[in-house]
Amino acid sequence: MAKDIKDLGWNELIPGAALFSFSEPVEDVTEVAIDERPYSPTNSHEYSVGDWRVEKPVFNRDYCIDCQFCWVFCPDISIISRDKKMIGVDYEHCKGCGICVEVCPTNPKSLLMFPEHLENEEALAKWPAKEAKK
Amino acid sequence: MAKKYELNEIEVWDGNTAVSHALRQARIDVVAAYPITPSTPIVQNYSKFLADGYIDGEFIMVESEHSAMSGCVAAGAAGARTATATSSQGFALMVEVLYQASGMRIPVVLTVADRALAAPLNVNGDHSDMYLGRDAGWINLCAYNPQEAYDLTLMAFKIAEDLDVRLPAMVHQDGFICSHTAQNVRPLSDAEAAKFVGEYKPVNSMLDISNPVTHGVQTEEDWHFEHKARQHNDLMNSKNVIKRVFDEFKTLTNREYNLVDNYKLEDADIAIVAIGTTVESARIAADKLRDEGIKAGVLGIRVLRPFPFEEIVNALSNVKAIATMDRSAPGGTFGMLFNEISGAMIGSGKSPIILNYIYGLGGRDTTIEQLIEIYRQLDDCARSNQRKYPLQQFIGLRGPKLSFF
Amino acid sequence: MLEIRWHSRAGQGAVTGAKGLADVVANTGKYVQAFAFYGSAKRGAAMTAYNRVDDKPILNHEKYMRPDYVLVIDPALTYTADITANEKEDTKYIITTHLSKDELIKSQPKLENKDVYVVDCMKISLDTIGRAIPNAPMLGALIKVSGMFDLEYFQNAMKRVLSKFPQKIIDANMAAIERAYNEVK
Amino acid sequence: MTKKIRNLKELSLSNDRYEGANLMCPGCAHNIIVREVLNATDDPVVVANATGCLEVCTAVYPKTSWDTSWIHIGFENAAVAIAAVQTTYETLKKQGRLPKAAQKLADEGRDIKFVAFGGDGGTYDIGFQSLSGAFERGHNFMYVCLDNEVYANTGGQRSSSTPIGASTTTSPAGAVSYGEKMMKKSIVEIMADHGAPYVAQVSPSKWKDMIKKVQKGYEAKGPVFINAMSACTTEWRFASEDTIAVSDLGVDSCMWPLYEIINERDEHGIIYRTKLNITYRPKNKIPVEEYLAAQPRFKHLFKPENRHIIDLLQKAVDIRWENLQRREEAGV
Known part of the structure; x- marks a missing residue:
């Protein structure tokens, strides 16, 4: 996502408010350690x-x-x-x-x-x- | 692979049979349903089609309508084409989940055989359930006869699942008066219907495990408004897709559908606005008035949501007196159609005389004679340019005349 | 527009009869409607079913009807149901009974001076089908009285409507239709 | 495919599919339970969640704490939601229309596992109809009840899981009341009586017992019910670091016995044997009083006028423990 989420207008939202865990496909998440995952900015992992x-x-x-x-x-x-x-x-x-x-x-x-x-x-x-x- | 069902060019189907064939032909992945009069035969027929090998998908006979709609929403989120059927109390039990379906943008198709709401308990047709769900954010298509119930059910999938729409859609038909009345229906062949509806296109499927998705989040005051605005915007704009699908259907079948169904309104002085089977009965009454030289017309609401504002205003712009016919107990105000038609006319600077008739509750027969009498009142108003009758009248009611304002 | 009202008990097949008739008529290029009044009453309760037939699409959804034909398929309903309701001057009555026409009119005087036909659909259905389902024989009687179709055409059309049933049942229904066609007076 | 977990070190190799910076209270047992359930398998898992603490704290827009597909619809429908998702999986698999990654893992024998989480409110009370229906229909999923014996999400109202004597915001202790009046509903037995192939009660503090049961649940064919003790630091009013200690007191006092009920079924689904196994026997069965004393929700029971409720609870626990042992011995 290019823009920060908090700057998105109503017209830029994903219909249905779906959230994605990753920003690119992860074929088998159990094989990928936490430090190596392509977390999406909407994953709470990215917050503190x-x-x-x-x-x-x-x-x-x-x-x-x-x-x-x-x-x-x-x-x-x-x-x-x-x-x-x-x-x-x-x-x-x-x-x-x-x-x-x-x-x-x-x-x-x-x-x-x-x-x-x-x-x-x-x-x-x-x-x-x-x-x-x- | 599902077996092909041999159909005649003309079938004599009641509305429920017609809808169940449309559901079969739409190749649904998951139907979760619970029986309730008068929509029960839809799910009975569907399960028989399944038992006879005509359906590839799954049928879950759940333990309540709440679970039926919940199952459809979840299956939809998992990437399935889904549909169900209900009426009345079952519809009421579904209402919570109707809002979840539209808010989560799951294109469930719900076929409703409209019926009164208790108490007192009544199994017959009126529009109380339709009115209960009208703010739920669904596309609402209204059929007046079994052929239309069939056609609109097929079209509902194509509209709801369009990538610019992704909103659930209801197809309404009058309980018993349409759902249990057999009439001539010209079905599509299985192959034609499947081609028209098209393959299901999953969006944000939960089963795409390489791209995990969270469905059904919480939004608070910082985000809820934007999401509801987006949803409303997309519902309002679904009009364009609805029109396109109506056009494609006409090309295929030569059967024409429009957002509003205009009958002899071009030169009409007076008009009845209604939903459901009454639209057709009113055409007979209008013709009788026209035989006497009175210019009567009928406006049928084909698409209740998104509300066809411009189309209604255009169709009624030269009409002098309008009867808005509400087949639902108004519960302390005017009927929905009165309020919405009045709003549309006033909002466009028009000021025809508009009267509200409450009729047909709990399946009470609505006769051609009653409709003629309504036209006569309108004619009286139109000629004198005066509102000579109460704003709200109950018709076909035993006991003293009931009216307000 | 031709309008038909059936008087029956729930379970005797009036709805199936009305729909079967509609099916046959629709295939002649006409427009049809078949419906019934339902309440919450279960099997055995008196009920009515209806047909409309027209050359153009049927837009009338009122239940109110001035019938051209009144078909009574349960003998007792002649006495307990309002079978002459909304009648026209030339309404024809086809009534299931073991009585002769004269005896019937004597037992139910409101049928006097009306166009009445009698046929024992109960006996016919018991003899042919083996169960008291008098809808098929009533259709045979209606075809005869109305002259709507000739017998053979109607039987062939009904065979198609009944095609999902076993041959034995189809044959029994054909026999019932034929007997009523010949016996109605 | 059952994951080999012989010890805690092996379990710790798991790559969590549940994320931090969720909004659960510090010390919440729900989180510990969710981690143990998800880490017990390496197969893909898809989750449905009833409304409740877990749901409102892990999917508050614009953040999700789930690295696995997840759905929440309402309070009372998590069971039918997961059943419908699982049905979708079955039909798409049969029709050859599964998404690629799911198809690939299915080909390796790693079918998606379907799990629903609900609190005791969403399970014992408002969601019970949907849960019962889904169990009767025999869908292939695991329902995990996060049982904290109270409506914690809405501020601590009693549920049908609240034990007698607990003070809640709708069954408060007061001058003339000792708090909740009803005995806790026996959800484990009720769910086992649906004929489910596997039903168990667990505590996250006994991680090995819990992982083993969850794994049995994943392997079972048909609906599985796991009732997980979820000690609630906020509503049981103990310090956040004591979650595991309080859970252990529950287990060691037999207020929260650990056991499983297995309905052994033939290929037609006919149950030919029901077995109950007690999976943890405290070396020293401690008095219930010790468990109660650790939680201020029971503080008022220690007043002289309320002591009889402690005695009652002890009696109820003893009878139940005795009955469980008898059922185990009898193999029924």
Whole structure:
């Protein structure tokens, strides 16, 4: 789409308000990773809800065991995992619910919530030590 | 591959039989339907055609009219040619989904055997269901006899599915008075009909999985208005496609259709405006008046939506007194035709005398005598250039005369 | 315009009879109409069916009719239905009964001085078709009384109308038509 | 074609067909359920959605969160919508008129899977007629009920899925009321009694159990019903990070037992055996009270005058759990 959607007049709209996921055909979407898809400008993937967050999850690679609990339970497809490896958090799509932190089984946790304004480096520097078994 | 159905040059079909053959010949992919008097025989015949091998598509006998229309909309979104039939209470149950069909731009064809709405319950013909759906954003074509019900059903697919239109279309016929009345019908052969209607052209099909599509979105105050404007614009402009399809049909069959059906209006002083079988009965009455030297004419609404504004104004521009005949309980105001014809005339700077007659509710017989009496009232008004009768009158009613204004 | 009114009980085949007649007539190049009054009443209720026949397209959709022929295919309706409603001076009545014409008029005085024909469609249909479906014999009687068609032409036309039925049923109907044609008085 | 998923790492190789930046609440279980349903197969999936939270948050013009074809028509017709789409697929396939990509995958034995999502309002209540009709007719699709036991989309009104004692906006707890008065409708059994080949209850927190059942659903011939517990952070009023924890409490208290009902049918569709399998047995069946205590919608039940409702709920849960075990043992 050449024009930005919000600048379209009534006469330029697709009849029936149909929306398309991609801007070109994708024969088998299950074969194409999220980073490689030709998303259409009307795909919500192209938008951000990052500003919904009050706190953000920060990922610490040092403790992660790649169990993928955070990946499967993330409601917002915001845990970036490739080839069975946890890579990080997609801050454009993460709403800061905190489920990933709750389900993280490591000790200390490899995901923790920090204030939104804190830089990730600072957060990693403040990472707590292993908790003693209760 | 469906079997060919051998047809005679002239068949004696009631409106329902005629429509069911048109549906069969249109090679529909999915019919989702639910029975209701008087449209039931349409879906019964259709399922019998299917059982006998005359149809390739699928028939889903659903559990309600709401599901029937929902099934048609969804199948349409998935790339199927779809159609269904209904009447009255079933139509009322469909209404929610009628708006979804037009808003989602799915070219469903709905054949309606028009019938009264309860309460009190009544299975006979009037236009209450047609009026209930008139703002639903559909193309509305009106038949006056079984031949027209057949012809218009075939044409409805071609109009609705046109890439410049992509809007659903209804074909109306009067319940029982047309739907159950057998008359001479000249059908097309299966091959001719299929060629005329053409192959279905899917648009934004859900089954094109390489191009996933989202149908039936939510729009709020930032977008709803633009989408409804686009929809209205396309419905208004569908007039051109309707005219083109009417012309193509005439070339094929020599049967002529127009947005409005004018009978002896060129020099008419008085005119009846009506929809359905009454249009034809009124022609008999008009001829009787003309035998007496009174210049009477009839305007039949062939296309109710998009509203044929210019055609109506042109046809009635020299008429002095007009009867607008509404076969639906007006519910606290004038009948729809009165309001719309009045609006059209006033909007074009004309000021004929316009009267509103409410008639034929619940299948009440509408006689030639009554129509003659309406013409006499019009004639009386036209001669004196005075409105000498109430604006709204109920005719054929037992008890004291009922009129307003 | 020729107008015909059928008096029948729902299930006795008046609608089929009216449509069958229309079918035959349409193929002679004439225009036809066949319809009925329906209510919500089920099988057994008294009902009426109608035919119009004309040389030009039929535009009249009123139900009101001044019949040229009144066909009564159930014997009891002669007494319980308003069979003379909207009659014309020369309306012809063809009535199913086991009585003679004189006996019938005596039992129903409002038929006095009218053009009345009698035929026992019930017995004929039971004898030939095996069921009390008196529509086919009534058509045979109508053809005779009206002189609309000759018997053979009408039978051949009806065979085509009935073509989707088994041969046995077609034959039985032909026999019924013929007997009524010969027996109506 | 059944996707091989032996463990979570294998599942995590899935390329999601559901997108972020949708407008669902943070921590919403609906999203977790949708992801598990879609990621359980690599076959193409086409979705119908009843009106509800999922629908209004994933297709607000001009944005869609679906990378698969999707349709919404109304609140009460998701089942017939997907049935009609599936019927279209069948007839176009038979007539050789499928779009190219769909035809190619069909030739590889990867037929499109048809899924409908509806909330408990669209499933237990307003959509029940359409759902029942579509099941009776035997269309080949999977209906997934996102059961959050309340009309969340419209602000938390009771549905026929709301459990007794829950406070909702139309069955609020008050000075003289303990909240919802009716027991929850047994939708799983009702749907199984339609003769459906496969019916199951799942919780997204037990991902492996859920994926396995969804896969059985995809394989089944005929209509499949999956009732998915969808813990609602907004209407159940727990913190957004606790969705999985609350779901586990539901499962471990047996308020939300995980089981499946299989109607084994011969080639004529005659059911010759019905089997009920409990698919998850809590090691320690925790008291219902623990589940209730985690959700402020039940807070008022802990007042002395309402404690009898907790006892009632416990009794109902125990009887049901006992019955499920008996049915399983008896193989009926």
